[in-house]
Amino acid sequence: MSKQVFCRKYQKEMDALDFAPFPGAKGEALFNSVSKQAWQEWLKHQTTLINEKRLNVFEPETKVFLEEQREKFFNNDDAVEKAEGWTPEA
Structure with a gap:
């Protein structure tokens, strides 16, 4: 059985990552x-x-922008940037 984590995006227990995506505290x-x-x-x-x-x-500046967007994405923030002309998948 794989490790489970309470996912902050989906607010439920789900399969965890296999390893930290970054070194250090953020990862x-x-x-x-x-x-x-x-x-x-x-x-x-x-x-x-x-x-x-x-x-x-x-x-x-790009690294800072992507870090901010990542946090918004995982927190389900409505302010997440979308690509120009982007439409959600049906």
């Missing part, structure tokens, strides 16, 4: 509060933001 916090499903959805959303907004991931 450990995500590991303990985000499900594998929510993390995969974030990676897809992050990729869309990077591609559609033509972000340079090596710029410090």
Whole structure:
């Protein structure tokens, strides 16, 4: 049986990540509060933001923007950025 975590995005027990996505306290916090499903959805959303907004991931401003968006995404904040012309999947 895989490890379970109370996912802050879905507010229920779900399969946990296999390992922390980042080193340090931020990675450990995500590991303990985000499900594998929510993390995969974030990676897809992050990729869309990077591609559609033509972000340079090596710029410090982009890293800050993506960190803010990640927190909003996992907290189900309505202020999460969408890519230009983005429409939700049906």
